Amino acid sequence: MESKISKFRQRRYFFYTIASLWLFIMPWLQIGGKHLFLISFEKKEIHLFFNTFSTQEFFLMPFLIIFFFISIFFLTTLGGRVWCGWACPQTIFRVIYRDLICTKILKIRGSITNKQKGEKGGAKGFIAVALFAIVALIAASNLLWFFVPPQSFFAYLSDIGEHKLLFGIVLGFAAFLTFDITFLGENFCVFICPYARIQSTMLDEDSLGVIYDDIRGGAVYDEHKNLISNKPASGDCTGCQACVRICPTHIDIRKGMQLECINCLECADACSAVMSKLGKAPLINWTSLNAQKSQSKVKFMRFRTIGYIGVLAAALIGLVVMSGTKESMLLNINRNTQLYKIDFDDNGEKIVKNSYTFLFENTRSEPHSFFFSVDNENISISRPDEPVKVSPGKKAKIIVSLTSKANLSLENEHDNVVLPLIIKAYAVDDEKISVTRESVFVYPQQKFIDRKD
Ligand code: SF4
Ligand code: SF4
The missing domain is CATH 2.60.40.10 (Immunoglobulins)
Structure with a gap:
């Protein structure tokens, strides 16, 4: 009997598509010349929810900044590195380059279930980088539309000489993105991204994470993180290493939660596929340490998260009230x-x-x-x-x-x-x-x- 296979990958791809489409469409949304969100350095104004605020009304900024940072703290406390796996552009662009362009289209990588070998070079490797450079150029332009409305951006395209700085930024950012995604890859997440380090201070035993169930699966590493045996002496883990082969950051989640884990849940899907053939539940789950220990549901409402909700609500009310006091001149x-x-x-x-x-x-x-x-x-x-x-x-x-x-x-x-x-x-x-x-x-x-x- 096969148990149900987890499909986090499909859900992630669906979320990536929605998030990317939303980011692409958002700069175009405007009512009477006022954008949903725009920071215009040219006109020295911010557009927020179809309202325009001039530089003299930057009293809104503290509320926006508080709201932004508390949202990140709240999200991390609740869902661990959920941002990294589900919404970070780095992860999304890596999926586009590694899994779509290199693996599916050009077939210069073996399989998306084995991310341990890099792509082959040669002419196809060059084509892969060139294809991604086009994606990077579109993404860089999309980013700029939050500072220069797309209508103006395309109008400026007809006179690039007059807007060298603007298009220099687009080209520079596209070049960096291409280098980052095609060359640095997940090394960016592991060695450069500051969020990876900061987030570890916000996690607690109730935070969501990708966790190997060593009670059911059996201990693969000892308490000093030394390998005991790839296949535990007792437990359900078959030692197949499907979870290790698929990991984009090249870690073994059976060692415990690690800084390098970007929460992509690929290992959970891989283990789920293996265990379902044995009629067993997956050994790698998206859960919390406490929920796993007690075999209960993840506790989302706790002192810390309620505190964050309170501060977020206060910042949101402040933002709405202050926006409402906007003067008509x-x-x-x-x-x-x-x-x-x-x-x-x-x-x-x-x-x-x-x-x-x-x-x-x-x-x-x-x-x-x-x-x-x-x-x-x-x-x-x-x-x-x-x-x-x-x-x-x-x-x-x-x-x-x-x-x-x-x-x-x-x-x-x-x-x-x-x-x-x-x-x-x-x-x-x-x-x-x-x-x-x-x-x-x-x-x-x-x-x-x-x-x-
Ligand atoms: S261990 Fe690897 S595959 Fe599993 S969620 Fe973390 S980064 Fe993804
Ligand atoms: S995929 Fe599952 S069964 Fe295979 S090694 Fe990993 S945890 Fe063990």
């Missing part, structure tokens, strides 16, 4: 250094002037004309006298003068009076676009007004 107001100026209007009447610098930023994707009002009926706008037109994504700096009559009944006998102001700035062509800012108007001491005669 940006305005910075700075008072000029001169406190006030006493002057005369066209009728020869004494007036008090305060000057400010307004920095408008149009965060919308269409041009708008901005003007403003103040909430004090004694204060009027003497400059500018007409709205300021600002192009999409651009800023405009203007000098503003506010004026009051110099005969206000204020308690200014002994000192200047500081009048609080609410300034409402708005787009004259769209009533939904407005912001308010607090500022002050300084009204001088009476003796200074009297002196200006």
Whole structure:
């Protein structure tokens, strides 16, 4: 009787396809010129969930960074190196190069069930590298689309000379990727990738991992990791070494969990195929040390993971709340250094002037004309006298003068009076676009007004 064969490989390939398609399509998704995700250095803005944030709104970044790092910690605590086996581009590109191009298409590797020998060289080896270089070029372009929208990227293609840096980055990254995948291979995971080292500090006995069941299978190595016998004296392991031959990082998982293991589960599939012929359950499973010991299910909800969920939820709420407070336009107001100026209007009447610098930023994707009002009926706008037109994504700096009559009944006998102001700035062509800012108007001491005669 054959037991059910595990099919992690098919599931992984399915996941790779979905993840790759999603990454390919994602940069194209936009509504009204706003992308799902884009970091534009050219326009100094970030697009997130079809909202645009300018450099002045980078207060969102801490929430994004916290969310990103806590997600990785959480994922690792829960699923060990699940990222490496199921989503890491390095693993996906290695499958494309090693298993698809070299093994299936060009047949310069023996079999995908034996990853211990490299591919043959010669003309076919060269063709394999050339084919992968095309994949690398597409991948490098895809990566750049998260920084330069694909529509602009393809428009720039018609004038490469004007965008040498951009296409230099694409070519440089594609060249590195080709070298990494065709030459370094899994050595990158084992010797270079920092995540492999960091993740070991986040694992606990309940974290998911690829684990050999030495109680059922029998001990192959002693407690000092020295080989006792490839085929245990007692236990179900047949010593066939199918799990060793298929391992891309050239390790024997029967030695225990190791830094080199990228969680690809190829060994679990291989053992499952062998054991199913004997009517037995696989000896290599995707489980946790505790679950294996107690022959129970993996405990996902535990103190650490609940803690991470709490922090993730807080970062997500922070992100959503802060995104919701996004203003429809940006305005910075700075008072000029001169406190006030006493002057005369066209009728020869004494007036008090305060000057400010307004920095408008149009965060919308269409041009708008901005003007403003103040909430004090004694204060009027003497400059500018007409709205300021600002192009999409651009800023405009203007000098503003506010004026009051110099005969206000204020308690200014002994000192200047500081009048609080609410300034409402708005787009004259769209009533939904407005912001308010607090500022002050300084009204001088009476003796200074009297002196200006
Ligand atoms: S031991 Fe090797 S084959 Fe098994 S999951 Fe780890 S890397 Fe993959
Ligand atoms: S594939 Fe299974 S039976 Fe064969 S050596 Fe590995 S653990 Fe033992």
